[in-house]
Amino acid sequence: MIALKNSLGSDFVERVRAFFSESGPLSKAKNFEFRPQQQEMAAAVANALEEERHLVIEAGTGVGKSLAYLTPAVLWAIEEHKKAIVSTHTINLQEQLLYKDIPILKKILPVEFEAALVKGRQNYICPRRLERALQQANELFTGPEQNELNRLAEWARTTRDGSLSDLSIEPDPKVWIQVCSEAHICTQKTCGQDSRCFYQQARKRLLGADVLVINHTLLFILLISPEAQEERESGFIFPNDFLILDEAHTVERVASRQVGIGISQYGLRSIIQRLYNARTRKGLFTVTRDAEGVRLAAELVDGAEKFFATVESKCDFKKGREFRVRDADLVPDTITSRLTALQARVSEVVKRADDEFLKAELQEYSRRIRDAR
Structure with a gap:
């Protein structure tokens, strides 16, 4: 005091x-x-x-x-x-x-x-990403997910502020994550003057x-x-x-x-499967027709599942939901080299891509893989 x-x-x-x-x-x-x-x-x-x-x-x-x-x-x-x-x-x-x-x-x-309420950018739909998702729907989404995408597209035409709070029914997370605002894709430089961009318009109101x-x-x-x-x-x-x-x-x-570094099994799997999901055979590597990327992503998901299962077997959660790790070599590191290979593959695909928007999407996932490493 x-x-x-x-x-x-x-x-x-x-x-x-x-x-x-x-x-x-x-x-x-x-x-x-x-x-x-x-x-x-x-x-x-x-x-x-x-x-x-x-x-x-x-x-x-x-x-x-x-x-x-x-x-x-x-x-x-x-x-x-x-x-x-x-x-x-x-x-x-x-x-x-x-x-x-x-x-x-x-x-x-x-x-x-x-006065105004500040919401995180992922609360807002991104018209540019939505438009691209609709164009690539067959490569990115399953049939039910495409129905959800169409529902979001219809809502986006009438929504007042483009945020989740304006949706009557919570969207499918797997679809929303493909169409919401992302930091390196929706920027002041690329979207600041676009009157359709809900996040940038909200930011202008916040600045005022x-x-x-x-x-x-x-x-x-x-x-x-x-x-x-x-x-x-x-x-x-x-x-x-x-x-x-x-x-x-x-x-x-x-x-x-928030300030610490965190990684989760679900979060890592989500990042990889946005590049390629072996179950649905959808993802950005499907869009780019990159067979090597498909192989690396599919193998890495299986490797990550085994890695986290090994970590869980070494931790004692009987006393609560947290376990303090005091040994840096708790389990063998079986995924860093695979993450490195996947990140390198994404970089190669970026070099070959002509579409600037697709490049931005791929670079975003490359950054997330780097952070996970």
Whole structure:
């Protein structure tokens, strides 16, 4: 806990303090109850913003924490031309901020401001990838998957924002992953001026907002993502932003999970099978008619299954879902050389490809195979 000064004095701080007073603007809100702890918290947040320093606050239930940090954050963002980023752990709190607290402040604060929810790019359908998937449907999808693809195409023509939240029925993950926005394919350079691109249009709205609400997981994904850093320019997760972490007791756990390196049996299999799925005989190697790539991908899936089965046999999960590995040579490494060979094959196919969009797709999977290695 950071100790707070007994007296917090500037004009900005006093304006925030007055807002929460018994006769201040907030007193006109429905069900208002004067809470001295809420007033002091708001003044402390205002002071920390003004002095550009960190602040840690622990407050009990019923204090009114959300309004206490939102009010000075909105005012500071508007007056200093900055962007307030509020990160939460739960969807419930995000909904409270967006549909309860922020609407209250829009009615009461003496300034106009815009707030928006930040969603990960894979929540958005990519019109360019959808168009390409429809063209290559026979090589990429089974019959039922093609039906799902056609359903998504029909939805894409009428959707308001192109995100999963606008879909009435959750899509087949195997189809959605082939048509959603991808970092190295849907970029500011390639899609920034395309009015059809739902993700880039959403990003423009975010850049124009004063307050962004985000979850901890996506926050740390953006913080460590090189491609996201390239698009930042003057703000939207620094350098001209300031950050408020609500439900901060969960941050350490979320950060360690996102900042660390992870690989899963399902994730690796998914990457390989997007190049070639031996069961369905579909994939990008089918599109490119590359027999060697087909062979390498099919063999690697079987090899990966055996590798993870060996790992599981060496781990004791009787005490829980986690097992700490203390020996670097827990099992023989039987897949790195195969991953290297598959990555090299993808690179060869990229060199022969004339289609720039297909190249971008293949290069994306090449990067993922490299990361898995």
